[in-house]
Amino acid sequence: MNQYKKVAFYTLGCKLNFSETSTIARDFEEAGFAKVNFDDTPDIYVINTCSVTENADKKCKQLVKKGLKINPNAFVIIIGCYAQLKPEQISNIPGVDLVLGANEKFNILEHLEAMDAKAETAQMKFENIKETKEFVPSFSYGDRTRSFLKVQDGCDYFCTFCTIPLARGKSRNASVAETTLEAQKIADTKIKEVVLTGVNIGDFGQNGEENFFDLVKSLDEVEGIERFRISSIEPNLLSDEIIEFTLANSKRFVPHFHIPLQSGSDKLLKAMRRKYLSELYVNRVNKIKEIYPDACIGVDVIVGFPGETDEEFMVTYNLLKDLDISYLHVFTYSERANTGALKMKDVVPMNVRKDRSKMLHILSDKKKRKFYEENLNKDFTVLWEGENDNGFMYGFTENYVKVTQPYNETDINEMRKVNLKRINSQGIVEIETLV
Numbered sequence: 001m002n003q004y005k006k007v008a009f010y011t012l013g014c015k016l017n018f019s020e021t022s023t024i025a026r027d028f029e030e031a032g033f034a035k036v037n038f039d040d041t042p043d044i045y046v047i048n049t050c051s052v053t054e055n056a057d058k059k060c061k062q063l064v065k066k067g068l069k070i071n072p073n074a075f076v077i078i079i080g081c082y083a084q085l086k087p088e089q090i091s092n093i094p095g096v097d098l099v100l101g102a103n104e105k106f107n108i109l110e111h112l113e114a115m116d117a118k119a120e121t122a123q124m125k126f127e128n129i130k131e132t133k134e135f136v137p138s139f140s141y142g143d144r145t146r147s148f149l150k151v152q153d154g155c156d157y158f159c160t161f162c163t164i165p166l167a168r169g170k171s172r173n174a175s176v177a178e179t180t181l182e183a184q185k186i187a188d189t190k191i192k193e194v195v196l197t198g199v200n201i202g203d204f205g206q207n208g209e210e211n212f213f214d215l216v217k218s219l220d221e222v223e224g225i226e227r228f229r230i231s232s233i234e235p236n237l238l239s240d241e242i243i244e245f246t247l248a249n250s251k252r253f254v255p256h257f258h259i260p261l262q263s264g265s266d267k268l269l270k271a272m273r274r275k276y277l278s279e280l281y282v283n284r285v286n287k288i289k290e291i292y293p294d295a296c297i298g299v300d301v302i303v304g305f306p307g308e309t310d311e312e313f314m315v316t317y318n319l320l321k322d323l324d325i326s327y328l329h330v331f332t333y334s335e336r337a338n339t340g341a342l343k344m345k346d347v348v349p350m351n352v353r354k355d356r357s358k359m360l361h362i363l364s365d366k367k368k369r370k371f372y373e374e375n376l377n378k379d380f381t382v383l384w385e386g387e388n389d390n391g392f393m394y395g396f397t398e399n400y401v402k403v404t405q406p407y408n409e410t411d412i413n414e415m416r417k418v419n420l421k422r423i424n425s426q427g428i429v430e431i432e433t434l435v
Contacts, residue, residue: 007033008042010063013050015140015197015231017080019148021048023138024079024108031109038067044075046108049082049090051163051336061093068095075118079105081167084126085337091122101126102168106136132169137182139194144413145385147191148231151179151215152198157234159262160273160340161305161333164199171203176210180218187224192383192413194219195229202237213242220250226415227383227398232258232300235284236276243284247292254398255292258329259284260300264319265312268305271344278319289324294375296326296400301360304333304353306344313356320363326371326400328364332357365427372429375401376420379434384411394428403429 007028011021024046025035036042045067049060064076077098078090084101091099097119098111104125111125138150152173155165173179186194196219198204204212212233219228230246230253238259246253259281263269266277288295301316320328332353335342380397384405387393393407401420405411418431 005033006036006040006042007044007046008036008038008040008067009046009048010038011048012059012063013048013081015148015195016150016153016199017048017050019138019140019150019197020080020105020136021046022140022142022148023136024048024105026141027109039070041071042067042074043071044077044112046077046079048105049078049080051080051082051085051167060090064093064095073118075112075115077108077112079108081164084129084167085163087124087126091124093122096122098122099124099126102129102132103127103134106134129166129169133172135172135174137174137178139182139186141186141189141191144190145383146193146195147186147189148195148197149179149183149186150198151196152201152204155200156203157200157275158273158340160271160344161262161302161336163336163339166338168199171200173198173204176215176218179215180222183219183222183225187222190413192225192415193227193229194225195231197231200234200237201231202233212237213239213245216242216245216250216253220245220252222252225252228253229256230258232260234275235259235261235281238284240287243287243291247288247295254400255288255295256298256398256400257288257295258298258300261316261320262300262302263305263308263312264301264316265308268308268312268316271307271341272302272305273340282319282323285323285325294378294399296371297324298327298329298400299323299325300329300331302331302333303356303360304348304350306333306341306348307346308333308348308356309346317359317363320360320367325367327368328360330357330360330364369423369427372401372420372423372427375399376422376429379417379419382416382418382431384408384414384416386412401429403431405431405433 009021009025011017047063076096079100083099087099140148154169154171156171202212261281264278382395382403384395388407391407392404394404417434420429421432422430424430
């Protein structure tokens with residue numbers, strides 16, 4: 001495959017996928033390939049797929065079509081969760097040459113080397129997900145400001161709505177020492193903020209000898225990184241010691257948590273096979289706010305899960321309305337093959353799912369507005385990003401308030417002390433720089 005020298009990547013789905021794509025892209029560059037944009041007539045397309053939503057499956061097909069329109073002779077490789085779950089289905093997409101499963105994607109260059117030209121039928125390389133035990137560290141690099149560091153992969157929870165354990169295998173990770181070394185590599189670049197990512201990062205551990213709290217304490221000592229942000233952590237794994245350390249004693253962890261709820265109804269939480277009930281969730285939110293009232297708390301919630309009656313939905317709605325949270329990520333339940341929920345009765349009609357989703361999106365907007373208003377006239381530190389949006393630039397405070405100011409190139413990737421002044425018509429906070 002030496003005649004193919006330009007490669008383009010497209011990533012669907014989560015931050016974990018972005019960290020893995022970035023690591024695979026660096027492998028290509030070290031092997032002498034030029035990384036180019038999707039539209040720059042690449043010789044090879046690598047599409048890293050997601051399978052959390054039905055839409056991601058369709059998007060994969062659209063991307064293959066789009067790529068081959070740009071270069072009909074391009075070599076097309078599909079990796080990621082969809083590739084592990086539905087390899088045969090992907091191999092039937094016209095123009096796909098290679099489909100790599102969960103483990104094989106990290107050996108992509110070897111598989112590529114073994115192929116001479118575009119194939120009439122796609123080659124599939126994957127193993128039973130139960131055999132996937134290797135952990136490959138990854139981090140994203142390219143955004144000068146922020147990096148996503150993969151600290152864990154796979155999941156041992158089998159929630160009835162989720163295909164991720166089938167796509168990524170058992171929970172696994174490197175040691176605290178090895179993961180801290182990866183963070184040190186990021187610290188040696190100009191990146192200031194690291195977001196910890198994985199499938200179930202709170203489940204981090206090594207034979208019972210290490211846990212996620214050990215990792216947090218170790219990362220907190222990494223010189224050269226200004227901020228660590230925890231991307232998402234299950235409420236049952238968010239211990240008092242993690243909350244107390246990150247909010248009261250750490251040097252680098254920011255007051256921002258993203259905690260999946262999925263439903264406020266205990267009946268539905270049990271049907272989903274979640275590992276907690278609503279009381280524990282409320283307890284975690286209250287604990288955070290007790291220690292740090294300005295902490296940002298994001299919430300994942302699913303609407304339209306089988307058995308979600310109007311009454312059950314309102315239990316969720318009212319719980320979220322009364323909780324001191326900052327924003328919601330709302331997911332409309334979609335049926336997934338090989339999940340327990342597929343066999344459940346009392347399916348919620350799609351129009352009802354959409355109506356409930358709309359209600360929660362409106363609630364999220366109100367929660368975010370209230371959170372921003374509560375932070376006005378207070379001082380925070382902003383890390384400015386590089387995008388020039390019609391003469392304005394953006395950044396985030398440590399507690400995840402989005403702020404804006406006129407574009408100033410010297411502020412890119414700099415930490416600035418600011419006072420939050422007012423919320424503009426776009427719902428973004430305008431500031432006054434203090435230092």
